Amino acid sequence: MRNPNESVNQQSASSDQLLAFMQYLRGKKIPVSPADTLDAIEAAELLGYSDRALLKNGLAATLAKSSHELATFERAFDEYFQLAASTSAAKALADDEGTQPTPDPGVSPSHENMLPENTPDPLEGLRGNALFDSLESQDESALSVAIETAAAEVKVEDISLFTQRGQYVRKMLDALGDEALRAAAIEFEQSDPAAFEAVQALREQLRERVRDRVERAYLIHASAQTEDLLDESLSKLKLGNIDHSQMARFKRLMERMARKLAARHGRRRRRYRRGKLHVGETVRKSVATDGIPFHPKWRKVERKRPQIMAICDVSGSVAAYAKFLLMFIYALQDVLPRTRSFAFSAALGEVSDLFNTLPVEEAIETVNLKYGGATDYGRALNDFSELALAEVNHATTLIILGDARNNQADPRLDLLAEMKARAKQVIWLNPESTRMWGTGDSEMLKVRRHCHIAKECNNLNQLARIIDQLLSERR
Amino acid sequence: MPNTDYPSLGEISAIQTAFEAAGYICTTRIATVVKLAAALEKPVLIEGPPGVGKTELAKTCAKVVNRPLVRLQCYEGLDESKALYEWKYGKQLLYTQLLKEQLGEILDGAKGLSESMNRLHQFGDVFYSEAFLEPRPLLKAMETDSGGVLLIDEIDKADFEFESLLLEVLSDFQVSIPELGTISAQSKPLVFLTSNDTRDLSDALKRRCLHLHIPFPSVELEARIVASRVPDLSQSLTDQLVRFVHAIRSLDLKKAPAISETIDWAKSLVLLHANNLDGSLVLDTLNVLLKYEEDIKIAEAQLPKLMATTTA
Numbered sequence: 001m002r003n004p005n006e007s008v009n010q011q012s013a014s015s016d017q018l019l020a021f022m023q024y025l026r027g028k029k030i031p032v033s034p035a036d037t038l039d040a041i042e043a044a045e046l047l048g049y050s051d052r053a054l055l056k057n058g059l060a061a062t063l064a065k066s067s068h069e070l071a072t073f074e075r076a077f078d079e080y081f082q083l084a085a086s087t088s089a090a091k092a093l094a095d096d097e098g099t100q101p102t103p104d105p106g107v108s109p110s111h112e113n114m115l116p117e118n119t120p121d122p123l124e125g126l127r128g129n130a131l132f133d134s135l136e137s138q139d140e141s142a143l144s145v146a147i148e149t150a151a152a153e154v155k156v157e158d159i160s161l162f163t164q165r166g167q168y169v170r171k172m173l174d175a176l177g178d179e180a181l182r183a184a185a186i187e188f189e190q191s192d193p194a195a196f197e198a199v200q201a202l203r204e205q206l207r208e209r210v211r212d213r214v215e216r217a218y219l220i221h222a223s224a225q226t227e228d229l230l231d232e233s234l235s236k237l238k239l240g241n242i243d244h245s246q247m248a249r250f251k252r253l254m255e256r257m258a259r260k261l262a263a264r265h266g267r268r269r270r271r272y273r274r275g276k277l278h279v280g281e282t283v284r285k286s287v288a289t290d291g292i293p294f295h296p297k298w299r300k301v302e303r304k305r306p307q308i309m310a311i312c313d314v315s316g317s318v319a320a321y322a323k324f325l326l327m328f329i330y331a332l333q334d335v336l337p338r339t340r341s342f343a344f345s346a347a348l349g350e351v352s353d354l355f356n357t358l359p360v361e362e363a364i365e366t367v368n369l370k371y372g373g374a375t376d377y378g379r380a381l382n383d384f385s386e387l388a389l390a391e392v393n394h395a396t397t398l399i400i401l402g403d404a405r406n407n408q409a410d411p412r413l414d415l416l417a418e419m420k421a422r423a424k425q426v427i428w429l430n431p432e433s434t435r436m437w438g439t440g441d442s443e444m445l446k447v448r449r450h451c452h453i454a455k456e457c458n459n460l461n462q463l464a465r466i467i468d469q470l471l472s473e474r475r
Numbered sequence: 476m477p478n479t480d481y482p483s484l485g486e487i488s489a490i491q492t493a494f495e496a497a498g499y500i501c502t503t504r505i506a507t508v509v510k511l512a513a514a515l516e517k518p519v520l521i522e523g524p525p526g527v528g529k530t531e532l533a534k535t536c537a538k539v540v541n542r543p544l545v546r547l548q549c550y551e552g553l554d555e556s557k558a559l560y561e562w563k564y565g566k567q568l569l570y571t572q573l574l575k576e577q578l579g580e581i582l583d584g585a586k587g588l589s590e591s592m593n594r595l596h597q598f599g600d601v602f603y604s605e606a607f608l609e610p611r612p613l614l615k616a617m618e619t620d621s622g623g624v625l626l627i628d629e630i631d632k633a634d635f636e637f638e639s640l641l642l643e644v645l646s647d648f649q650v651s652i653p654e655l656g657t658i659s660a661q662s663k664p665l666v667f668l669t670s671n672d673t674r675d676l677s678d679a680l681k682r683r684c685l686h687l688h689i690p691f692p693s694v695e696l697e698a699r700i701v702a703s704r705v706p707d708l709s710q711s712l713t714d715q716l717v718r719f720v721h722a723i724r725s726l727d728l729k730k731a732p733a734i735s736e737t738i739d740w741a742k743s744l745v746l747l748h749a750n751n752l753d754g755s756l757v758l759d760t761l762n763v764l765l766k767y768e769e770d771i772k773i774a775e776a777q778l779p780k781l782m783a784t785t786t787a
Binding site: 031035042047054057058061064070262293294 | 507508568572687688
């Protein structure tokens with residue numbers, strides 16, 4: 001009784017929905033390339049759309065590319081298809097109907113029969129209005145078709161802000177022809193309260209559906225943009241001002257930046273590793289084979305592993321920045337192995353072990369507890385010299401994070417000069433803006449003379465840029 | 476077009492039964508991915524903690540489809556000469572030495588340099604022909620007649636540039652040799668890559684693969700796995716043992732015991748003729764399960780609590 005094209009239609013309807021789902025996934029920061037899309041559709045067609053768990057597994061295999069993406073994917077799949085579940089059948093139907101303009105005459109009467117017989121005559125005037133009829137008979141397929149058509153007409157997928165919802169709902173209602181129903185309602189309001197109620201109830205239903213449709217469009221098309229906007233503003237925010245509620249998002253953002261840097265610089269390091277023929281050694285070996293070089297020997301390029309020593313002021317004023325710097329550096333473990341970290345406010349101590357054994361955030365809490373207090377750069381630099389100066393060599397980059405405000409005490413710049421002489425680079429990061437350097441008890445102007453680089457660093461973008469530079473320079 | 480090279484991998488339930496017969500209990504997710512891999516001719520990238528059966532999956536798959544398994548173990552510094560192909564340098568050299576005399580005969584009577592050159596050119600690149608080519612695992616896998624299973628183990632251990640080398644093999648199932656041209660697979664092998672997630676793989680590689688993450692199994696699944704691998708162990712002891720292992724995994728350990736360790740432990744219990752899991756037995760055999768002294772200490776301290784879970 002169904003036409004033979006039906007299964008094909010259903011398939012294309014489903015793959016349309018798959019495409020929408022991919023868009024949704026992109027919004028959830030799972031990168032889905034066009035090639036992935038093709039794979040996913042192929043997989044879905046192979047597995048069929050009927051078994052949801054099966055489909056989920058198949059799509060997961062083609063779309064989620066790592067274990068953390070897998071978790072996101074599973075959540076997104078459940079969310080999306082729950083969201084769409086109520087309307088998905090309707091939409092598939094709608095697309096079906098869209099290809100067969102003559103509606104099945106068998107459907108509406110049967111529905112009408114199920115209606116309670118309390119609709120009074122006055123509504124008769126509205127019968128014949130397509131929208132009213134489908135609302136009254138609860139004709140899912142006709143309604144969906146109408147809503148999808150209206151959605152296409154007002155280009156609901158262009159929605160970009162959450163606050164535009166109302167506007168789009170209005171536009172879609174207009175496109176659907178709600179005007180006629182409203183006019184009728186106004187008319188009935190005086191003359192026939194029962195009919196008025198009935199019409200209003202149907203209109204409310206319609207509005208509900210339209211609102212759903214608009215919200216779904218927002219979730220699928222615009223939430224991604226909004227997320228990007230939030231990320232962007234967060235990466236420009238002063239690190240000291242990031243509060244607890246933004247921490248989770250911030251951590252994600254930082255990890256993403258770190259991954260990007262790691263991917264970029266991980267590659268470069270390896271490019272310089274290829275060997276060349278070691279002529280001398282090869283000739284020497286060839287003596288045994290009558291001068292014929294049977295055993296070629298290769299020159300080995302020694303991989304220079306850069307070492308970073310981070311010295312962080314963890315006194316109250318700078319603690320937040322130290323936290324982020326350390327988090328960032330440790331997120332880059334892949335390209336920055338052998339990182340050592342030191343924390344000080346008055347006394348200085350090595351905290352690398354803490355970072356190797358504890359999760360970064362816990363480690364930072366512990367560090368704050370242990371070394372927090374009033375700052376004394378002189379003592380801290382002295383402690384560092386005793387502890388690790390002997391291990392600072394031409395491959396070492398020293399990163400010092402602090403505001404260089406030393407409460408009028410001697411900052412021991414002689415020690416800093418010695419560190420500069422030994423190390424490959426001394427980088428001083430100061431969370432204060434350049435304008436504040438040298439004011440009050442700040443020793444920054446003197447300090448910067450003893451550093452290779454002295455920079456203002458108080459948001460994620462600046463931090464990422466500095467680390468990027470750092471990684472680019474070393475060979 | 477579904478691939479018909481591996482008819483035994485057509486149905487998910489059939490895959491599950493066949494794998495189970497070969498001693499590998501797989502979840503529907505694993506079976507789905509295997510089916511997709513065979514049908515879409517795509518490599519599978521398997522991730523998960525060590526010892527959950529990533530390598531085993533590839534081996535079992537080879538058993539099920541009854542094709543040879545070619546294995547490439549990755550390590551830092553692995554390059555194309557170890558993975559793809561290598562010219563038999565020694566053989567080339569030996570032959571040139573041996574054929575030196577022949578050269579005189581060939582060039583006999585040739586007038587001038589250009590005629591000599593022309594004569595030599597007639598012989599083509601004899602020293603760069605397949606006779607001097609040493610195929611390494613990847614090329615070998617391309618050359619097997621009726622397909623096979625290629626296992627690229629611990630891809631995360633290999634260098635970044637090695638991944639780029641793999642791309643051609645994984646997407647087109649072919650190997651380009653500058654001197655010879657392109658050798659493509661007669662029949663596409665099933666490819667499995669495993670990774671312990673010690674570093675991020677490149678997006679290009681991930682994009683070409685189906686992705687499968689195998690986590691630690693649930694209690695029921697692990698009990699089934701142990702039962703199939705160590706059938707001599709009684710049902711009740713298997714249950715106790717698996718529950719104990721699961722309790723241990725919830726501790727904060729340096730290395731949580733994997734399925735392979737559970738199986739080893741089960742085997743040692745069989746050897747010891749144990750029929751009940753008691754405290755002293757656990758203490759004596761804990762070193763089978765845990766590989767670090769500190770972990771064993773942690774587990775010993777928690778032993779009463781852990782034992783309580785086994786009777787649940």
